Amino acid sequence: MINIQSLTFSYKAGRPLFENLNLQLQPGHIYGLLGKNGAGKSTLLKQITGLLFPDAGKVEVFGEVASGRNPSFLQDIFLVPEELYLPKVKIKQYLATRACFYPNFDYKAFDAYLKEFEIPQNQYLPEMSYGQKKKFVISFALAANTRVLVMDEPTNGLDIPSKSIFRKLIAGTLTDDKCIIISTHQVRDLDNLIDSIVIIDNHRIIFREAVETVTDKLSFKVVPQLNPAETVLYADSNLRGHAIVTPNQHQEHSRIDMELLFNAVLSNRQSIQEIFN
Amino acid sequence: MQNNFFSINRLGMYLRKEISDNYKAYLLTTSLMLAAGIGFALIGFFNLHQWEKEIKVSDLLPPYIIFFALYIGLDASRSFNALAKTERRMDFFLLPASKFEKVLGQFLITFVFVTIVFHLCAWISFKTYQTLAITYKGATVVYDWDRIFHPKFTYFNFLQLMLGLHAAFFFGATFFYKFSFPKIFFSILIILFAGWFLNIAITNILFGKSLHDWFTNIPFFAIFTNKQQFAYVVPEWLGRTNLFIAQFLLIPALWVLSYFRIGDKEIQ
Numbered sequence: 053m054i055n056i057q058s059l060t061f062s063y064k065a066g067r068p069l070f071e072n073l074n075l076q077l078q079p080g081h082i083y084g085l086l087g088k089n090g091a092g093k094s095t096l097l098k099q100i101t102g103l104l105f106p107d108a109g110k111v112e113v114f115g116e117v118a119s120g121r122n123p124s125f126l127q128d129i130f131l132v133p134e135e136l137y138l139p140k141v142k143i144k145q146y147l148a149t150r151a152c153f154y155p156n157f158d159y160k161a162f163d164a165y166l167k168e169f170e171i172p173q174n175q176y177l178p179e180m181s182y183g184q185k186k187k188f189v190i191s192f193a194l195a196a197n198t199r200v201l202v203m204d205e206p207t208n209g210l211d212i213p214s215k216s217i218f219r220k221l222i223a224g225t226l227t228d229d230k231c232i233i234i235s236t237h238q239v240r241d242l243d244n245l246i247d248s249i250v251i252i253d254n255h256r257i258i259f260r261e262a263v264e265t266v267t268d269k270l271s272f273k274v275v276p277q278l279n280p281a282e283t284v285l286y287a288d289s290n291l292r293g294h295a296i297v298t299p300n301q302h303q304e305h306s307r308i309d310m311e312l313l314f315n316a317v318l319s320n321r322q323s324i325q326e327i328f329n
Numbered sequence: 330m331q332n333n334f335f336s337i338n339r340l341g342m343y344l345r346k347e348i349s350d351n352y353k354a355y356l357l358t359t360s361l362m363l364a365a366g367i368g369f370a371l372i373g374f375f376n377l378h379q380w381e382k383e384i385k386v387s388d389l390l391p392p393y394i395i396f397f398a399l400y401i402g403l404d405a406s407r408s409f410n411a412l413a414k415t416e417r418r419m420d421f422f423l424l425p426a427s428k429f430e431k432v433l434g435q436f437l438i439t440f441v442f443v444t445i446v447f448h449l450c451a452w453i454s455f456k457t458y459q460t461l462a463i464t465y466k467g468a469t470v471v472y473d474w475d476r477i478f479h480p481k482f483t484y485f486n487f488l489q490l491m492l493g494l495h496a497a498f499f500f501g502a503t504f505f506y507k508f509s510f511p512k513i514f515f516s517i518l519i520i521l522f523a524g525w526f527l528n529i530a531i532t533n534i535l536f537g538k539s540l541h542d543w544f545t546n547i548p549f550f551a552i553f554t555n556k557q558q559f560a561y562v563v564p565e566w567l568g569r570t571n572l573f574i575a576q577f578l579l580i581p582a583l584w585v586l587s588y589f590r591i592g593d594k595e596i597q
Contacts, residue, residue: 063597098595098596101423102422103419103422103423103595103596104595104596104597105595120333121422121428121592122333122427123331123333123336123339123425123426123427123430124331124333126423126424126425126426127425129423130423131419131423133416133419135415135416136416137414137416137417137419137420139349139350139351140350140353141349141350145349148349149342149345149346149349149350150346150424152342153339153342153424153425153426154425
């Protein structure tokens, strides 16, 4: 569905952000795009949505060149950006003038999402708080029913109950023909939501695995004390003891801890790569 | 197969969205314009002496032309102010309409709608002035349009000039998004002066000793000399070609350039 081949891009000449980057994303998945600040997550999302043009290589979404920004492409892709722009109108007016651009827009679902997020339908958009605006845009994005949904830090500004509603709604909208990409720093917000992890570091994709594969090959657990005989890929001390990532040698079943995985991949890249290759 | 270049339906939806998003600003501008027009009508009425029994329309044309040009320039310079902020830029580019529809939509709003609204306001203001002057001061209106518009300079030519002005500001709006009117205005002045100085340089190189004065030339038209034959004027065929280019090629060229400049924009 999303095909990035040999993508080379730089904001400044001589300082490439991406060099020959390759990435293929398939429908029916929720991808978590993780990376440190400045790793290039937002730039990659902009490339996918056609807001930035590659210096070399190609970015295609359902066979269309993203940078062409054709209506047939734009009506099937939706970006929820980190910083939002909403015009000075009421929700009804916004809906009346924007939803018509998306042929598969589901008005009933939109009402249901607003109700879930407890946003009144007659609300004036500029009077909303940042969190409410975010919830409104997420509701609109989900109701737009586009085949590709891209979200940049969607949980920023959401309160705790809204984060679980967000997870519930996202999980509920995923179908076999849709691809959802979520970029975030707040990895714990994506627990139990994403099924594939993509980690960018130093402007390269350094890790791309399904959650299932990760839990097959790695074990996440909390131990009271570190065992020197055990291979620990990454350890994080907390009040309960030590949260550790180890190779899953005994086929144990554990729940993925995204934050631990991310830190393990960044700090122990070679060992992790050896396990997955 | 969907037409990705132009769809009248999508253009309609785009215009509806634009008007809905900005209707308050449009209403405010229209109200201000109408208020200013009626204000001028009242000032004109109170300054009308009892012995002035004739109101000549040609006397009202200079302010009409100035305000029309100003309004066209102001609105055209704001055509792409949505690109000033990253969030609005994203919203503009991600809206599922084609580049052509977006650029055409802005053209329709900033030229066609503006022209209609301006003339409506101007007409209401004129009618107010006319009614007051006729009712209370017994004046009559003389429609002497021909003092300004005549077969060699028709109203159509005037509209072409306004369209040219709009095209220049429209193109400028693809470069400047904030404080765009003064920036474009001074840029146009600089470009015109630069062109004039370049012309001076070339004419001085070619006709240095023969020039009446170092600056005596009209670009693309004539050079004034100190010789017996006072002016070298371009041949008629070249003059007509220049006029054709200015009338019918320059404006579409600016539109096409604006279209490509908008299409090439990225979100950094």
